[in-house]
Amino acid sequence: MTLAQDIQPQTAPRTGGAERIIAYFKERMILGEMKVGERLPPERELAQHLGVGRPLLREVIRSLSMLGLLDVRQGSGTYVGRADLGVLSDFFTFCLSQEQDILDDVMQSRIAIEVQAIRLACARANERDLARIGQWLARLIETLDDPDAGGAADFAFHQAMVKASHSRSLITLYGALSELLRRSHVERRRTTYDRREVVGDLVEAHREVFLSIVAKDADAAEARLREHFAIGDELRRRSLIETYRKGTGPG
CATH class of the missing domain: 1.10.10.10 (Winged helix-like DNA-binding domain superfamily/Winged helix DNA-binding domain)
Structure with missing residues (x-):
């Protein structure tokens, strides 16, 4: 009809x-x-x-x-027509930005998307996908001393991983969160870039995630990714403690 x-x-x-x-x-x-x-x-x-x-x-x-x-x-x-994801992402960002403490909630959404995406990537990623993820891993390592460029490379690594899932729904949802996620990556780097042991752990975590995708081991890839998120949670916890110890916390 x-x-x-x-x-x-x-x-x-x-x-x-x-x-x-x-x-x-x-x-x-x-x-x-x-x-x-x-x-x-x-x-x-x-x-x-x-x-x-x-x-x-x-x-x-x-x-x-x-x-x-x-x-x-x-x-x-x-x-x-065909919806412009960039416009939809901006609209989504405006809506979420009006909520209180939205980054923690966005982080939970990110975990849900990436965990499923990495399992699909292990089955669907092609040579071009793997090359793109590897390039961003290299860029991430090159920019350890630059919070802005390093945070952007960190975000791009994860975005490339989601794209390797070849799931239009997951890619679209991730794209809608992209601006908030990119800012989150940069802000985390700014609080940790001068702590070499922490940065080293993050680099190794990204490398293990990448190698798991190359090996097409979905269980190992998900485990490595969750470990990576756990490291990030620990970093945020330490940063919050240090902030309050310095007397610069809210209020």
């Missing part, structure tokens, strides 16, 4: 007009009835079908087009 064939008069449900329009697009995208590149029905028919005014419909369509979900072409019509 095409989108045009789907347009039938209906009784408007008891929801706001904008919510009804968004629900219409969301449901059809989930069901696969709206495919990228497909042209939407004429505005008049769509507005009548949804029981909303054309000005409101245009406003919602304009908002969805800003996210890349719809593609408005002057003189041609409106088409189903």
Whole structure:
């Protein structure tokens, strides 16, 4: 059934007009009835079908087009677009940034994504994926004395690992958290870069994670990754203790 064939008069449900329009697009995208590149029905028919005014419909369509979900072409019509992950990531970052102590919560989400991603990477990673992860490991080692570049390389290593899972869902979710995760990596490096024994442990942990993926050993890879996260938790704990001992804690 095409989108045009789907347009039938209906009784408007008891929801706001904008919510009804968004629900219409969301449901059809989930069901696969709206495919990228497909042209939407004429505005008049769509507005009548949804029981909303054309000005409101245009406003919602304009908002969805800003996210890349719809593609408005002057003189041609409106088409189903492909969402811009960068825009969605920015929006997601804005929403999360309004929450208190969000980085700890984001860290838990990161663990959940990476643990599954690394298991998939052990089965799906190709030579190009392994080369990319290895390159970021090398870059991580080269930038031990540079918190900003080192933190960025650390993040890129983990991002490359997630991409090696070839799971579009995990990659999309990780991408939505990317800005917060990148900042987290840099901030951690700034608190630990001058402690060589700590940095050395982190380098070895990354190396073991990489070698486990190369060996295609999912159980070992997950274990090494969890050990790596445990090291990070210990570093944050030590940093918090030292901060309060110096009298620079909150309050």
